[in-house]
Amino acid sequence: MATRRKISSKSAPSSPPVSVITGAAGFLGSHLTDLLLAKGHKVVGIDNLVTGSVANIEHLAGNPNFRFIQQDVTEFLFFDGPVNYVWHFASPASPVDYALLPIQTLKVGSLGTHKALGLAKEKGARFLLTSTSEVYGDPLVHPQTEDYWGNVNTIGPRGCYDESKRFAEAITMAYHRQHKLETRIVRIFNTYGPRMRLKDGRVVPAFVSQALRNEPITVFGAGKQTRSFCYCSDLIEGIYRLMMSDYPLPVNIGNPREMTMLEFAREIIAATGSKSKITFKPLPVDDPKQRKPDITLARKLLGWEPQVELADGLARTIEYFRRKI
Numbered sequence: 001m002a003t004r005r006k007i008s009s010k011s012a013p014s015s016p017p018v019s020v021i022t023g024a025a026g027f028l029g030s031h032l033t034d035l036l037l038a039k040g041h042k043v044v045g046i047d048n049l050v051t052g053s054v055a056n057i058e059h060l061a062g063n064p065n066f067r068f069i070q071q072d073v074t075e076f077l078f079f080d081g082p083v084n085y086v087w088h089f090a091s092p093a094s095p096v097d098y099a100l101l102p103i104q105t106l107k108v109g110s111l112g113t114h115k116a117l118g119l120a121k122e123k124g125a126r127f128l129l130t131s132t133s134e135v136y137g138d139p140l141v142h143p144q145t146e147d148y149w150g151n152v153n154t155i156g157p158r159g160c161y162d163e164s165k166r167f168a169e170a171i172t173m174a175y176h177r178q179h180k181l182e183t184r185i186v187r188i189f190n191t192y193g194p195r196m197r198l199k200d201g202r203v204v205p206a207f208v209s210q211a212l213r214n215e216p217i218t219v220f221g222a223g224k225q226t227r228s229f230c231y232c233s234d235l236i237e238g239i240y241r242l243m244m245s246d247y248p249l250p251v252n253i254g255n256p257r258e259m260t261m262l263e264f265a266r267e268i269i270a271a272t273g274s275k276s277k278i279t280f281k282p283l284p285v286d287d288p289k290q291r292k293p294d295i296t297l298a299r300k301l302l303g304w305e306p307q308v309e310l311a312d313g314l315a316r317t318i319e320y321f322r323r324k325i
């Protein structure tokens, strides 16, 4: 009689990786959820739906590989079973939201990051923090490289977001150094695409919805301030590659194509075929004058750079907003 050979762990079918995503019902969290499910992960999504929306994940209802938990990530996170990756995406992310939710913004970046790190430590999972170009504040170095320490007004209207993310980076590095946790930090620059909230106040939903309604386009200040816009699928691909890399220090992910807000307004008018005129409104306090990522590190480390041209990304975004308006 043939003896049964022990199946070595190498030949045993490996179980799918398990990912926990905080902010899974948000703009970027929901796109990450889709990518990970497509790559064969089991995904547990957490969101308190303060700025996230069930509409962003409703297409996943009934998917056996996706589980949704409505919870505030600043509270203790408990799960049975293994977790391989924790992706901490939860946070308000627009200047209008920071003004409405300054305490929630501070809490999710500080207490929420602490809880998400605690979960990763408990499970021996790898942790990724979504940090932001806002850690550079109103930058005095241009374009922004990861070794720039920033120029942030702690007590201004954006301080709640900027400082919570700076704290989040600090505690992530502390868990890495003290607990030897495997950690990753991405600094996300302006990103756009379907599933942004129509009324979140950010420039892409604002300009596109104004253009689609043929209403005046509200350019703040003289419109000379610059931003660089990355399409969501490019950003999520960069973040995925970073998680799978072995690099624990911050990495910029964004599109280096920089433009003024006046140029951007004209681009949106042309892309939508709108009759809108441009109107000028006061510049918000501490609005960064220029912003453009230096992505040399991401190119070298991850072999990553943006693929989607602004015209193509805008066409997809405009199509989405047309259906929402």
Ligand code: UDP
Pocket: 094, 095, 190, 201, 202, 203, 204, 206, 207, 218, 219, 220, 221, 225, 226, 227, 261, 283, 284, 287, 288
């Ligand atoms: N902005 C604008 N009109 C708007 C909304 C925003 O001119 O209706 C400008 C804003 O002053 C900033 C840029 O667009 O310079 C990007 O703003 P957003 O709120 O999208 O994000 P930020 O990059 O400032 O965090």
